Amino acid sequence: MKQVVFITGATSGFGRATARRFAQAGWSLVLTGRRTDRLEELKAELSPKVPVHIATLDVRDAAAVQAVVDALPEDFRPVKSLINNAGLALAPQPSQSVALDDWHTMIDTNITGLVNVTHALLPLLLKAGPGASIVNIGSVAGQWPYPGGHVYGASKAFVQQFSYNLRCDLIKTGVRVTDIAPGMAETEFSLVRNKGDQAAADKVYAGTTAMSAEDIAEQIHYVAALPAHLNINRLEIMPVRQAWSNFAVDRDA
Numbered sequence: 394m395k396q397v398v399f400i401t402g403a404t405s406g407f408g409r410a411t412a413r414r415f416a417q418a419g420w421s422l423v424l425t426g427r428r429t430d431r432l433e434e435l436k437a438e439l440s441p442k443v444p445v446h447i448a449t450l451d452v453r454d455a456a457a458v459q460a461v462v463d464a465l466p467e468d469f470r471p472v473k474s475l476i477n478n479a480g481l482a483l484a485p486q487p488s489q490s491v492a493l494d495d496w497h498t499m500i501d502t503n504i505t506g507l508v509n510v511t512h513a514l515l516p517l518l519l520k521a522g523p524g525a526s527i528v529n530i531g532s533v534a535g536q537w538p539y540p541g542g543h544v545y546g547a548s549k550a551f552v553q554q555f556s557y558n559l560r561c562d563l564i565k566t567g568v569r570v571t572d573i574a575p576g577m578a579e580t581e582f583s584l585v586r587n588k589g590d591q592a593a594a595d596k597v598y599a600g601t602t603a604m605s606a607e608d609i610a611e612q613i614h615y616v617a618a619l620p621a622h623l624n625i626n627r628l629e630i631m632p633v634r635q636a637w638s639n640f641a642v643d644r645d646a
């Protein structure tokens with residue numbers, strides 16, 4: 394039987410590249426996201442290679458998540474790997490000038506959405522048993538603070554700790570859990586963060602070498618395809634041209 398991977402946020406960036414990488418390795422794909430047209434395009438591209446099931450899904454809606462999982466066709470029910478990738482950052486400005494809605498959207502998507510999908514898929518992953526995996530997409534922002542990181546970074550810190558705590562509960566089941574924490578990667582991430590301002594998004598990647606969606610997809614596939622007795626707890630990846638900087642100090646003028 395083919396191995397099945399369930400990917401959230403498959404319409405763009407890491408999720409779309411991950412769908413292509415798993416298709417290359419022969420996995421059956423369950424592809425989800427809110428933009429149906431993009432899911433259909435990806436299905437048209439990949440279904441000549443592997444079985445593909447698409448479902449339009451907003452991960453913030455717990456009932457919708459459960460309905461998508463309940464309605465999985467029989468061939469797509471033995472889910473062996475869940476890629477919890479759907480997520481976003483909003484509001485790069487300081488906390489004191491952020492709209493509360495933006496904070497709520499990040500919490501609802503990056504935390505509540507990830508929890509919704511994990512809860513709905515756990516029974517299938519447990520059935521798959523040893524070798525099954527949950528790959529959560531965190532961020533370097535979950536570990537390292539920076540100005541304008543506020544709720545985004547905090548939501549990714551949740552992803553890290555939830556991943557670790559899940560491991561504790563799943564120890565006897567053979568289901569692996571990994572927090573992949575990427576640094577700067579060029580996707581639609583900055584376009585979303587800057588609310589469609591392409592110039593502001595381009596500025597983020599200008600004059601440097603960011604990671605690509607394919608770089609991260611390669612790591613996601615690597616983690617999911619490891620031998621069943623291995624668990625990578627956290628994988629933090631940056632482009633060589635990104636590193637930390639010194640502490641900020643407020644000095645008298």
Ligand SMILES: NC(=O)c1ccc[n+]([C@@H]2O[C@H](COP(=O)([O-])OP(=O)(O)OC[C@H]3O[C@@H](n4cnc5c(N)ncnc54)[C@H](OP(=O)(O)O)[C@@H]3O)[C@@H](O)[C@H]2O)c1
Pocket residue numbers: 401402403404405406407408425426427428450451452453478479480481482502506530531532533574575576577578579580581582583585606
């Ligand atoms: N790019 C980076 O530098 C970077 C670094 C660290 C971590 N990350 C994380 O990596 C993940 C993927 O981001 P990306 O860089 O690939 O950005 P992206 O190109 O903007 O892709 C984000 C994906 O998330 C989906 N999504 C957003 N809200 C959703 C919702 N409510 N329900 C379902 N799907 C939703 C989007 O699909 P729809 O809009 O079609 O729903 C899209 O497919 C995110 O969790 C992000 O926080 C990114």
